[in-house]
Amino acid sequence: MKQIDPCTLVLFGASGNLSRVKLMPGLFRLDALGRLPEKMAILSVGRGEVSQEAWHADIKGMLDAKFKKGYDQEVFKRFIARNHYHANPPTDPNAFEKMKDVLSNEAVFPQNLAFFLSVRPSDFAQVVDQLASVGLTNEDKYWRRVVIEKPFGTNLPSAKELQASISKHLKESQIYRIDHYLGKSALQNILLQRFANTVLEPIWNKDYIDHVQITNTEMLGVGDRTQFYDATGALRDMIQSHVLQTLALTTMEQPKALTPEAIRAEKIKVLEAIRPIPVDDLKHHAFRAQYAAGEVNSEKVPGYLEELGDSSSVVETYAALKLFIDNPRWKGVPFYIRTAKRLHEADTRIAIRFKKAPLQIGEGQHQNWLIIGIQPRECIKLEIESKIPGLDINTRTIELDAANRQDGDESVDAYEALLLNLMEGDNSQYLHISEVEAQWRLVDPVIEAWAKDRAPVHQYPAGSRDPEASKVIFEAEDQFWRYSIALGGDTH
Ligand SMILES: NC(=O)c1ccc[n+]([C@@H]2O[C@H](COP(=O)([O-])OP(=O)(O)OC[C@H]3O[C@@H](n4cnc5c(N)ncnc54)[C@H](OP(=O)(O)O)[C@@H]3O)[C@@H](O)[C@H]2O)c1
Secondary structure: OOOOOEEEEEEEEEOOOOHHHHHHHHHHHHHHOOOOOEEEEEEEEEEOOOOOHHHHHHHHHHHHHHHHOOHHHHHHHHHHHHEEEOOOOOOOOOHHHHHHHHOOOOOOOOEEEEEEEEOOOHHHHHHOOOHOOOOOOOOOOOOOEEEOOOOOOHHHHHHHHHHHOOOOOOHHHHEEOOOOHOHHHHHHHHHHHHOOOOOHHHHHHOOOOOOOOOEEEEOOOOOOOOOOHHHHHHHHHHHHHHHHHHHHHOOOOOOOOOOOOHHHHHHHHHHHHHHOOOHHHHHEEEEEEEEEOOEEEEEOOOOOHHOOOOOOOOOOOOOEEEEEEEHHHHHOOOEEEEEEEEEEOOOOEEEEEOOOOOOOOOOOOOEEEEEEEEEEOOOEEEEEEEEEOOOOOEEEEEEEEEEEOOOOOOOHHHHHHHHHHHOOOOOOOOOHHHHHHHHHHHHHHHHHHHHHHHOOEEHHHHHHHHOOHHHHOEEEEEEEEOOOOOOOOOOO
16 A cells, blocks of 8 residues: 555536546545545635535535445544535636635645646646646645546647646646546556466467457447537547557556556557558548447437437547557557447457467367456456367367456446545556647547548447448458457357
């Protein structure tokens, strides 16, 4: 367990959705697990006036909603005593000066400060400017850290602009950029399984691997977030961040040490080694589609364009890319990555297909697959060919299927892990600016080309498997989407 300095978490946007569902309950759980230092305070900052009593009642409501089975009242008392509220009206030119005065009360607020900006992305730069203008980003005596929520920009130029603005006041070591997938234990496990086992590393390369599929699919549609979604799309929302981070963890070289600097250095290297997607041959490298009306869980559901109420939208709810990594380990290996809403199943996984075995026994012999399940099942599976007992020589596929999660294991939400890392000063599960920029540099040309192409987008029925037309991105005739983690999920 790492030592945590006494500190204050200043939470902007504490009344918002993210705070209610993840941050406040996450902080409470850390307190219950004994992971918060005794001297740790939380100052929630919002635009409106709210009394201390009303704020405490609001927090109780957040915890009641999250922990339906109840929670420890002793921990609750301790947690509530850590919590304070401060109104920071945007109309008051001295608001940040007043907040600084409040924070200067050392008896209540330890002076190491972490500012969590759970506000609109358009406000990130301005809040950092204002914090700096009153000296709150200054690390002369105590540490000062700033968490920037996702998304960090909406393309490469806007990410660079945000970076230029905040780096006027903050060193890279003070900036904690969130991709909450990195807080998931299952994602952290990719590195551990790769490098803490002798058997995997020797086959983890172009000599043994035919191709890799990284998948993130949902059965849900866009729900009531149609406007947000139509301004974003699947590529920007999921691939630019979570899926490319999963790819980086799957493909990076072994870090020299398990330090934040060494881990991030290897992730940056591999992200920067991904070959740019050729826009002049986009149709063989990228595929997009939108869900049409269909059936999910035996219920009829409308299509994306109907939900949006705008039939001219070309924004994708299904996005697939083929990528190559130009380094010695991965030369020539295609990486197929995809994300979709309203597909036949919800699953996040890495599926690795190995090359053909030296001994080909007969028809129907499958190539080996190694699958790392991230969500909902945290597992590692290996499919191997084995003789069917009997007089003849025939093979069938059997699986070694191991759950990574066992009964009684702690279930930690990604935000709990990230909040703890923030207080510990460990930014290895947060994004370095070079990672963010490499990710935007890769997807921007595709997003721009797709936005320009106003032809109607391919439709797939909600609840169906991958659109047949998406196969156009595969390199070889015998490659196709693995549609399920289950044995047999690699059949056409
Ligand atoms: N919710 C999620 O699951 C999720 C997931 C990924 C990323 N994020 C990111 O996390 C951040 C917070 O998300 P959220 O869903 O919690 O946002 P939210 O509920 O819309 O708003 C967060 C807070 O921002 C303040 N705010 C809202 N509208 C404002 C306005 N017009 N002017 C100034 N302040 C305003 C409000 O605080 P006060 O009224 O108290 O000032 C509000 O509580 C965003 O950057 C989002 O992109 C959220």
